[in-house]
Amino acid sequence: MAIERTLSIIKPDAVAKNVIGQIYTRFENAGLKIIASRMAHLSRLEAEQFYAVHKERPFFKDLVDFMVSGPVVIQVLEGENAILKNRELMGATDPKKADAGTIRADFADSIDANAVHGSDAAETAAVEIAFFFAGLNVYSR
Ligand code: UDP
Numbered sequence: 001m002a003i004e005r006t007l008s009i010i011k012p013d014a015v016a017k018n019v020i021g022q023i024y025t026r027f028e029n030a031g032l033k034i035i036a037s038r039m040a041h042l043s044r045l046e047a048e049q050f051y052a053v054h055k056e057r058p059f060f061k062d063l064v065d066f067m068v069s070g071p072v073v074i075q076v077l078e079g080e081n082a083i084l085k086n087r088e089l090m091g092a093t094d095p096k097k098a099d100a101g102t103i104r105a106d107f108a109d110s111i112d113a114n115a116v117h118g119s120d121a122a123e124t125a126a127v128e129i130a131f132f133f134a135g136l137n138v139y140s141r
Pocket of ligand 1: 059063092093111112113114116117118120
């Protein structure tokens, strides 16, 4: 199976709930390595650019408002099948539909405030990793 990298964000709601460590533990227990990590309070421009693919969607402004409402923790995860594995750990976008035991089922309140982001494909993972970590070190091991 291929070793992949994926971009993960712990969103402002989960940072505010003080569950950064619990979410990191889930990544580690699933065999995903955290190979780069930074905390940031995104600017509006950064949030708009990161979610540009959604700019025509009705929820776009609320999504940007939410993403800039507090600090986030951004990480690159590496491991076998990392993209799909992280999506499985996250659960469905709407926490009401997320499987029991997933991050969103356990820590998210709503489809807007849904605890985590994770890249959905290899192409988006590469773009998203470059968006937040271009010029910064990653520590593959
Ligand atoms: N979102 C929202 N309302 C919706 C759909 C999506 O607020 O009706 C937000 C939500 O935070 C979601 C993000 O937009 O995580 C990106 O949507 P996507 O469909 O890419 O979901 P994800 O990949 O995060 O599961």
